[in-house]
Amino acid sequence: MTAATHPAGAASAGEALRRWRELRRLSQLELSIRAEVSTRHLSFVETGRSRPSREMVLRLADPLDLPLRERNRLLLAAGYAPAYPETALAAxxxxxxxxxxxxxxxxxxxxxxxxxxxxxxxxxxxxxxxxxxxxxxxxxxxxxxxxxxxxxxxxxxxxxxxxxxxxxxxxxxxxxxxxxxxxxxxxxxxxxxxxxxxxxxxxxxxxxxxxxxxxxxxxxxxxxxxxxxxxxxxxxxxxxxxxxxxxxxxxxxxxxxxxxxxxxxxxxx
The missing domain is CATH 3.30.450.180 (Beta-Lactamase)
Structure with a gap:
């Protein structure tokens, strides 16, 4: 996988969500059902027509099974602070x-x-x-x-x-x-x-x-x-x-x- 296809390299949260969804081999319908959101709203988020809330980003991250690091990156792409700290092991x-x-x-x-x-x-x-x-x-x-x-x-x-x-x-x-x-x-x-x-x-x-x-x-x-x-x-x-x-x-x-x-x-x- 190259940087060009990595979801973290996406220009927006919507683009990153779409790439993660494709990486997980889920259709918009499948993801919307699992996340309990409308397919229409998910489509708007992926295309940039709607900005997802912080809660929506975390809700979509669950069925996508994103690691904590990637959830933080997705939140940053959407304009929010990371939800999970990254503490040095020696701290x-x-x-x-x-x-x-x-x-x-x-x-x-x-x-x-x-x-x-x-x-x-x-x-x-x-x-x-x-x-x-x-x-x-x-x-x-x-x-x-x-x-x-x-x-x-x-x-x-x-x-x-x-x-x-x-x-x-x-x-x-x-x-x-x-x-x-x-x-x-x-x-x-x-x-x-x-x-x-x-x-x-x-x-x-x-x-x-x-x-x-x-x-x-x-x-x-x-x-x-x-x-x-x-x-x-x-x-x-x-x-x-x-x-x-x-x-x-x-x-x-x-x-x-x-x-x-x-x-x-x-x-x-």
């Missing part, structure tokens, strides 16, 4: 959030867990994450670390993943879905970069997991053997802050006893 206001995240990370030891933001940048992690990063080139772990780049780059984790094609397909499928839902240009650029890595391929149909499995595991070559992980993703259930809404915690669990034993030994437990 005192988010102390309870930071504490909750640290408890989750610490409680997950000796298994790896990481906190990532909307752009897949590493925000925090527990000590056990090193089992996934110890063979990654130092330059990929310097500065603002992108976990997808670390995972799929030829100098990153990729050469050590036994089921690389399967795991890469899983990650790219998640990223493509996120691009579709958010319309984010930076994520689209990241997806383009990752698909350009050697062996990544560009056929998305080949990335859909087969029907025989239960979940897609991460199989990591390690010290002459193989570690096998299952992963889960957790988010805050009722966020009203953009920063909190865009945080997620990815936790890795051992899929077999050998992996569990190796991780317990590394932790000295």
């Amino acid at each position: 005192p206001r988010l102390a309870a959030v930071r504490a909750a995240v640290r408890r989750v990370l610490a409680g997950h030891e000796p298994y790896p867990a990481a906190v990532i933001d909307r752009g897949w940048h590493l925000v925090d992690a527990n000590d056990s994450l090193t089992v996934l990063t110890e063979r990654v080139a130092p330059d990929l772990l310097a500065g603002r670390v992108n976990v997808l780049r670390v995972s799929l780059h030829p100098d990153g984790l990729a050469p050590h993943i036994a089921n690389l094609a399967e795991w890469r397909g899983h990650l790219l499928h998640r990223l493509a879905r996120q691009v579709e839902l958010t319309g984010d240009e930076e994520l689209a650029a990241l997806e383009e970069e990752l698909r350009g890595y050697p062996g990544a391929g560009r056929d998305r149909s080949a990335e859909v997991p087969g029907p025989d499995g239960i979940v897609v595991p991460l199989r990591l070559r390690h010290d002459g053997g193989e570690l096998c992980f299952l992963s889960t993703v957790a988010t805050f259930g009722t966020p009203l802050d953009v920063t909190v809404a865009e945080l997620s915690i990815e936790s890795f669990y051992p899929a077999d006893e050998r992996t569990a034993a190796v991780l317990r030994k590394r932790a000295g437990s």
Whole structure:
């Protein structure tokens, strides 16, 4: 998705609403029914013949399933102040959030867990994450670390993943879905970069997991053997802050006893 088609690049709130509606593959009638507004009024808003109220913008944002960041952008385009704050994670206001995240990370030891933001940048992690990063080139772990780049780059984790094609397909499928839902240009650029890595391929149909499995595991070559992980993703259930809404915690669990034993030994437990 390019900047020209991104809804946030629209000249007006009405144009942005129309682009979001088209991105969600909804007709004006479908959106008007879901938002409980008249089709005529929605048409007037999209064409600029009627300026939507603040309440109308938020009402339309719900059935469009817009992220909090995009709701703020839509409000700004309509001439209103943002409805949702975006607080720095280090701010005192988010102390309870930071504490909750640290408890989750610490409680997950000796298994790896990481906190990532909307752009897949590493925000925090527990000590056990090193089992996934110890063979990654130092330059990929310097500065603002992108976990997808670390995972799929030829100098990153990729050469050590036994089921690389399967795991890469899983990650790219998640990223493509996120691009579709958010319309984010930076994520689209990241997806383009990752698909350009050697062996990544560009056929998305080949990335859909087969029907025989239960979940897609991460199989990591390690010290002459193989570690096998299952992963889960957790988010805050009722966020009203953009920063909190865009945080997620990815936790890795051992899929077999050998992996569990190796991780317990590394932790000295």
